[in-house]
Each structure stands twice: as C-alpha cells, then as structure tokens.
Amino acid sequence: MQYEAVIGLEVHVQLKTKSKMFCGCATEFGGSPNTQVCPVCLGYPGVLPVMNEEAVSKTIRTGLMIGSKVAGFSKWDRKSYFYPDMPKNYQISQYDLPLCAEGAVEIKLDGGKTKAIGVTRAHLEEDVAKSTHFETTSGVDFNRAGVPLMEVVSEPDMRSPEEAFAYITALKEILVSGGISDCDMEKGQLRCDSNVSVRPIGQKEFGEKVEIKNMNTISGVRRALAYEIQRQTAALQKGEKVSQETRRWDDAAGRTFVxxxxxxxxxxxxxxxxxxxxxxxxxxxxxxxxxxxxxxxEAKRQRFIKQYGLPEYDAGVLVADTALAGYYEKAAVASKNPKAISNWVMTELLGKLSEAKRTIGECAIQPEHLTELVALVDGGQISGKIGKEVFAEMFDSGKSPGLIVKEKGLVQVSDTGALEGFVNEAIAKSPKSVADFKAGNEGAINFLKGQVMKLSKGKANPQLVGEILQRKLRGG
Ligand SMILES: [Zn+2]
Structure with missing residues (x-):
C-alpha cells in the first residue's frame, strides 16, 4: 500500500518591537541573563499588563500580507500551565478570537508550479523565558519572557518535507520584507513546531497525528519530517498503530523521541x-x-526579471534578502546595464562579504559607486580585469572607483600611439610567435596579446591591441 504524509506547521515569530508585549522592557537579543526584566514580565502577583500597540499593528500587517481576514474584535486569554519558564502559571495568548484568520502563503514547487498553503490563523501572545540546562543545575533567563510572539498556524496542506521547507522559506521572506521580524532562527526569532500524520493514498480521513518540537533550523524541520513520515509509515505497514503524542527532534541523533x-x-x-x-x-x-x-x-522577483532583464535565478537570490534587493536596486536603477550590476553583486560582492563575514548593511561600497564602476568598464575606461582590482580596493576603502582609478593611474590605454609602441615591443621580443602566426597558427596571436597586456600593466585596451596586432602581422 502507498502512503502519503499530511503536514501542518505552527510557526512562532518574535516581532521586531522595541519593547515587550505587556511591559516596557527592551526586547534586544544578547543581553546578560535577567537584565531586561521587570515585575510584569517576571510574573509578580498583582502587576498589570499594558498592551503593546506596535505588536498588534505588525500582526495586522502580517494578516494583510497573507490575505487574512483581520478581526474587528479580538481579546486576550490566559493559557494555564505550570513550568519554570512561566512563573505566573499562565501565558497571555489568544484563544477563540485571534487577530487574523484564514489566509494563504504561496510556495514554489519543482518545475515552476505553485501551491497555496492555507493559513488557519495568526494570533499574538507573549514569549516565555528561556531555560538552559547545565550539568547539575538549570537556569532561566527572563529577558525573553514577554517578547511579542506571533503564532502562524497553517492548514494541514503540505504533503512532503520539501513543501514544508518551501512554506517556511516563503513565510520567512514575507515577514522579513514586511519588517515584521528578522526571523533569525539562531536567535530564536523564528521557531517551528509541526504536526504530521500519514494515511493510505486515496483515504480522506487523516491518520493519527504526531506533534514534533525542537526543530531549530529549516533544514532540521525537513529532516525531522522525513524521519517521522518514514517511522509512521513503517509502523502502519507492520499493522501497528501510531499514537497521538508529542515528540522531540534530536538533530544530532537524527531521530524523534517521545x-x-x-x-x-x-x-x-x-x-x-x-x-x-x-x-x-x-x-x-x-x-x-x-x-x-x-x-x-514574489511580486518583486517578477518585477526584477521584467524591469532589469534578470534571469530568474539572479532575481531569486537578490530578493531572498530584502537588504540585498534594496542595495541592488539602488545601483541598478541608475545604471544602463542592470544585468552587469547583478553579476558584480552575485559573484564579487557576495563572495567578498562572506569572506569578510560581513552583511550587506556593513558593506563599504556605496550602491552608486557600483553603478559608476560598471559604467567605467562598459565605457572602456578600464578593463574588466582592472575593474576587479578597483572593486577590491572599493570594498576595503569605500572610495569611489573614479578616485581609485585616478590615484592608481589605472585608466585604460586606448591611445593608438602608445599601444603601437607596446605592440612593436612585443613583436620584437617574440619572433617565434610571429613566425608561428605567419605559418598559419592563428592562436599564436594570443601570446602576443598577453605580452602587450603585460607591458602595459594590464591597462591596454584589449580590443584595440587585437586590431593593431592583426594589422601589423598581416601587413608586415
Ligand atoms: Zn518587563
């Protein structure tokens, strides 16, 4: 019998607000434990919470971005439970009247197909404290307690780990582009739980569902789901039952545990x-x-393809990072050659940034300087090779390419008088290549060209050098 998986995801997103959900404490990540706390987020008795309006407004914005209905009336509920990360013994959440209901996130599948994954609801709650377990003791950090947390619950519309992966990726892109959250999983700003069950293909009823927790990366989600689907399928094939339970993903062990x-x-x-x-x-x-x-x-990707003549791949890479897309666009919009700008960004710039472990926000090269560099190369003032040298200097110093070219005397030599001098010298120094060329070996001209480039320290205009060499060798 063939089985298929039914997957739903609950994504928790820390909203990008300055202060917490119900008190004025800072939300900034990375502070010393328990330094961003007050009686409200520590859960002291008798304190009163005050709602953060910005968090509500960001949740509404999210709802609009995924085509949700925004509720005119919503409320706060206490979700009671007992755990050290929540000393008041309840979390303030939204139960039956969430801020946003219904909606969809479009995902891309192999072969260019798309699929809409339904979103059941998006509601707002407060994050809980973070527990850390040491060898013999445990610690609780309340800096995280009370940070606005939005929970986006999907419909069980996904059928494979790849679809789940595509869904989280697409949702993350939407949230980052809307300024809702930075969605940095390493900082716990985006966390994900999954519901998964399997059923025989063709059966309408869902199988017994299992909830998986503790998946800390998007690829971890994909691996955990693949493991769990296989585990449940194997159980059903043996005639065993799958029990409804919560399981923890152990990334190192590569398996789930009850x-x-x-x-x-x-x-x-x-x-x-x-x-x-x-x-x-x-x-x-x-x-x-x-x-x-x-x-x-998705709209931006399509616009980049149309407006700047980019291949789909380039548009995908650029748009996946909102800051990078903004940077590219600033450079491209003023350029006559937006595709060349994309080439510089995708190869040279991203390469250098990753080498230097810097983000695009920390990049010394101003977008308008990149526009200028492309214009210098396209206009023949400098060669592509010198362009790379100038680029490296721009990356280190933040200077404009025009200034660097001037300071270092890198302007391409297009003056035929000067070029003829280099060509004559190269011909005189390489009689063998000249003889080879005259004997019919056309490729020998490349060696001579290389000599001219060397003599000019890379500054000769290669096209003109080729023309002069041809003329001299054929004529003489
Ligand atoms: Zn507080």
Whole structure:
C-alpha cells in the first residue's frame, strides 16, 4: 500500500518591537541573563499588563500580507500551565478570537508550479523565558519572557518535507520584507513546531497525528519530517498503530523521541484575561497597516526579471534578502546595464562579504559607486580585469572607483600611439610567435596579446591591441 504524509506547521515569530508585549522592557537579543526584566514580565502577583500597540499593528500587517481576514474584535486569554519558564502559571495568548484568520502563503514547487498553503490563523501572545540546562543545575533567563510572539498556524496542506521547507522559506521572506521580524532562527526569532500524520493514498480521513518540537533550523524541520513520515509509515505497514503524542527532534541523533502524550485545549483552561481590555481593531488601524505593506517577494522577483532583464535565478537570490534587493536596486536603477550590476553583486560582492563575514548593511561600497564602476568598464575606461582590482580596493576603502582609478593611474590605454609602441615591443621580443602566426597558427596571436597586456600593466585596451596586432602581422 502507498502512503502519503499530511503536514501542518505552527510557526512562532518574535516581532521586531522595541519593547515587550505587556511591559516596557527592551526586547534586544544578547543581553546578560535577567537584565531586561521587570515585575510584569517576571510574573509578580498583582502587576498589570499594558498592551503593546506596535505588536498588534505588525500582526495586522502580517494578516494583510497573507490575505487574512483581520478581526474587528479580538481579546486576550490566559493559557494555564505550570513550568519554570512561566512563573505566573499562565501565558497571555489568544484563544477563540485571534487577530487574523484564514489566509494563504504561496510556495514554489519543482518545475515552476505553485501551491497555496492555507493559513488557519495568526494570533499574538507573549514569549516565555528561556531555560538552559547545565550539568547539575538549570537556569532561566527572563529577558525573553514577554517578547511579542506571533503564532502562524497553517492548514494541514503540505504533503512532503520539501513543501514544508518551501512554506517556511516563503513565510520567512514575507515577514522579513514586511519588517515584521528578522526571523533569525539562531536567535530564536523564528521557531517551528509541526504536526504530521500519514494515511493510505486515496483515504480522506487523516491518520493519527504526531506533534514534533525542537526543530531549530529549516533544514532540521525537513529532516525531522522525513524521519517521522518514514517511522509512521513503517509502523502502519507492520499493522501497528501510531499514537497521538508529542515528540522531540534530536538533530544530532537524527531521530524523534517521545516527549509526552498529546495535551488537549481543555487542559489549558483558557479563559479571558480580566486584566486586559479586548482589542477593537478600527478601520483606521487596518488602513494604517495597509499603508505600510511592502511589495511581496514574489511580486518583486517578477518585477526584477521584467524591469532589469534578470534571469530568474539572479532575481531569486537578490530578493531572498530584502537588504540585498534594496542595495541592488539602488545601483541598478541608475545604471544602463542592470544585468552587469547583478553579476558584480552575485559573484564579487557576495563572495567578498562572506569572506569578510560581513552583511550587506556593513558593506563599504556605496550602491552608486557600483553603478559608476560598471559604467567605467562598459565605457572602456578600464578593463574588466582592472575593474576587479578597483572593486577590491572599493570594498576595503569605500572610495569611489573614479578616485581609485585616478590615484592608481589605472585608466585604460586606448591611445593608438602608445599601444603601437607596446605592440612593436612585443613583436620584437617574440619572433617565434610571429613566425608561428605567419605559418598559419592563428592562436599564436594570443601570446602576443598577453605580452602587450603585460607591458602595459594590464591597462591596454584589449580590443584595440587585437586590431593593431592583426594589422601589423598581416601587413608586415
Ligand atoms: Zn518587563
């Protein structure tokens, strides 16, 4: 019998706000443990939470980006549970009235096909503290407690680990482009749980679903799902039952382990938080969020292909990084050769940045200087080879290419008088190549060309050198 997987994802995203969800503490990552805390986010008794409006507005913006319905009326609920990362013994979340409901994220499949993955809801809650386990003790850091956390719940629309991978990638691109979150998984800004079940192909009912937790990278999600699908399929083939439970992914071991049997919503005893007013979302709030909507990644990719004549691959690489796309566009929009700009960005610039372990935001080269460099090469003022030398200097010093060319005397020699001098010298020095050329070996001219380039220290205009050599060798 053939089986297929049914996958749904719950993605938790830390929103990019200055302060926490219900208090004024900073959200910045990387502070010493328990330095960004106050009685509210430490869960002291008797304190009162105050809602962060920016977090609500970013959640509304997310809803608009994925085509959700934004609720006019929403509220806060207490999700009760007992754990050291939440000393007040409940998390403030949204239960039956989330801010956003329904929506979709489009993913790309092999062969250029697309598929819409439904989004059930996106709601807002507070993040919990972070536990760290040492050899004999455990520590809890409350800097993370209370950071605005948006949960995006998908429909069980994915059928393979690859589709899940494509979904997280697409969702991440949308969130980053909208300024909702940086989605840095290493900093825990994007975390993902998955529900997965398998069923015989053709069967309508879902199989018993298993929840997988602790997948810390997107490729970890893909591997965990592949493992789990295989485990469940093997169990069914042996006539065993799959039990509904929560399993933990162990990336090093490459397998999942049982954590606990599945809990149900009623275990959490959700009830409206009496300390917080319901959220009334006005038309003005939605209109304000709409004004801040960015161009969505897929639309930008298509525009880059059309407007700048880029191949699909280039557009994909550039748009995947919002900052890089912005940088490229600043350089390309002023250039007569946007494809050349893309070549410089994709090979030289990305290569240098990764070598120097720098981000595009830390790049010394101004976009307009890249435009200037391409114009210098295209206009024949410098050769492509010298261009690379100039580029390296631009990367180190941040100077303009024009200034570097002037300072180093790198202007390409196109003056035929000077070039003829170099050509004569090369011919005089290489009688063998000259003889070879005259005997019919056309390739021998390349050696002579190389000699001229060397004599000119790479500054001779190669096209003119070729012409002069041809003339001299054929004529003489
Ligand atoms: Zn606080």
């Amino acid at each position: 954590m606990r049997t599945k809990e149900y919503a009623h275990d959490y005893r959700y009830f409206p938080d009496p300390d917080l007013m319901p959220v009334v979302v006005s038309e003005e709030m939605i209109a304000a969020a709409r004004k801040l909507l960015p161009e969505l990644p």
